[in-house]
Amino acid sequence: MRSTELPKTALGHIRVLDLTRVLAGPWCAQNLADLGAEVIKVERPGSGDDTRSWGPPYLKDQDGQATSEAAYYLTANRGKLAITVDIATPEGQQIIRDLAAKSDVVLENYKVGQLKKYGLDYESLKQIKPDLVYCSITGFGQDGPYAHRAGYDFIVQGMGGFMSLTGERDDLPGGGPQKAGVAIADLMTGMYASIAVLAALNHRERTGEGQYIDMALLDVQVAMLANMNMNFLTTGQSPKRWGNAHANIVPYQTFATADGHIIVAAGNDSQYRKFVTIGGKPELADDERFATNPARVRHRDILVPVLADMVRTKTKQEWITALEEAGVPCGPINQLHEVFDDPQVKARNMEINMPHPAAGEVKLVASPMRLSETPVQYQNPPPMLGQHTAQTLASVLGYSEQQITALSGQGII
Known part of the structure; x- marks a missing residue:
């Protein structure tokens, strides 16, 4: 020593x-x-x-x-x-x-x-x-x-x-x-x-x-591999890849904006409704195919392309500002120059x-x-x-x- x-x-x-x-x-x-x-x-x-x-x-x-x-x-x-x-x-x-x-x-x-x-x-x-x-x-x-x-x-x-x-x-x-x-x-x-x-x-x-x-x-x-290990050990089934999506929650993924990408993590129906309302598509919250999370999971292949088109209508910062104000969990996908310029970092x-x-x-x-x-x-x-x-x-x-x-x-x- x-x-x-x-x-x-x-x-x-x-x-x-x-x-x-x-x-x-x-x-x-x-x-x-x-x-x-x-x-x-x-x-x-x-x-x-x-x-x-x-x-x-x-x-x-x-x-x-x-x-x-x-x-x-x-x-x-x-x-x-x-x-x-x-x-x-x-x-x-x-x-x-x-x-x-x-x-x-x-x-x-x-x-x-x-x-x-x-x-x-x-x-x-x-x-x-x-x-x-x-x-x-x-x-x-x-x-x-x-x-x-x-x-x-x-x-x-x-x-x-x-x-x-x-x-x-x-x-x-x-x-x-x-x-x-x-x-x-x-x-x-x-x-x-x-x-x-x-x-x-x-x-x-x-x-x-x-x-x-x-x-x-x-x-x-x-x-x-944490929970993925346990998913396998408790079921005997190997988990699948989901990319930037979630197996059990929709929408809980990345979207391309007009000038970049964001993450939207709408964990409940209320957050989902706020999300589509901000995007000018409130009818997507009333449609029975999308009104609840289980329904959205079943119909993700129909819903997600519609949401993707909706998100492209605004910039990354416009979405982040509006979603944060409404209490919808979200975040940007930053490049490293943006990371080191972030006020929190x-x-x-x-x-x-x-x-x-x-x-x-x-x-x-x-x-x-x-x-x-x-x-x-x-x-x-x-x-x-x-x-x-x-x-x-x-x-x-x-x-x-x-x-x-x-x-x-x-x-x-």
Whole structure:
């Protein structure tokens, strides 16, 4: 644990050794960093985290020229110290062991068994740090017939059932399975891993025991289907895709306006009546085919095209203003420039700026965690490759300048 004086944070006493790359592991590590942990990100010399090159777009420097930092990398690496170590070398492995001995948590997302050959697996490291919390993140977990497969978010979204529920109905234009717009299996695995690490740290604080955490993308993807899982388990019937519509409520879906799209969620007959009255079609509330929700569900294929034509007669903002005033649940489908211009998003300070060594300043998305007594601390911007190698080896491990220079000359760091 760290003994230096720190701001009041939830995890200011914790050091995390982050051996992960891409998204699930780095997302977990960034959460821990936001909560005050010292996170040391270990990368390959010369190339680093794969996502550093996942562009364009790339962060621009103060002269407007592209840097080597892809926007994707900036997503999940705020708050960390970055060092480069070649763990394929005996010297690099010793550096990792020395850092693990002075850390509270190790995060890794290598293939099953890959770190064991370097002596950096949990069983090896707990010999030198018995109370270590060690979290492995893989596609399919440490056991089972798929354990040695590489795990990719897109594939897991399909295998785990998410894409069977997402996308337009098969009988409509554009029907078919659809992945999410962001890597939800990765992101949710990072979130579950964050919770698991905090639980393990709490257990260690009470008992002195470290432990091993086995996180799998497929496990998480299956678990997060929530009510859809239970719909299947209670009936034996696989749920169908409904696109932006609802299986049991009409209208509860998206509509195209004159200049964009809105969501209308009319959960009862009164709200439906207000909706069609605002649209100049009050007779649609008196028609026996549409007067009640069960009737609307039965006749959705007749009603929805009529509603769609009605909604196209007004702009997005005209609909939002009128429906909100009438108490009909609704909302816009915003593009990201509209999201970050939204007064509520602005009031919650969801866009932050941090100083950056190459760009001068970098715009980032704030953490949504709001703690009254131990608030999130934005300690460092996403670091440049190897930015803190010398500093970390000197301050944490006590390496001399001569040792650091020699290791650098050999390409080990």
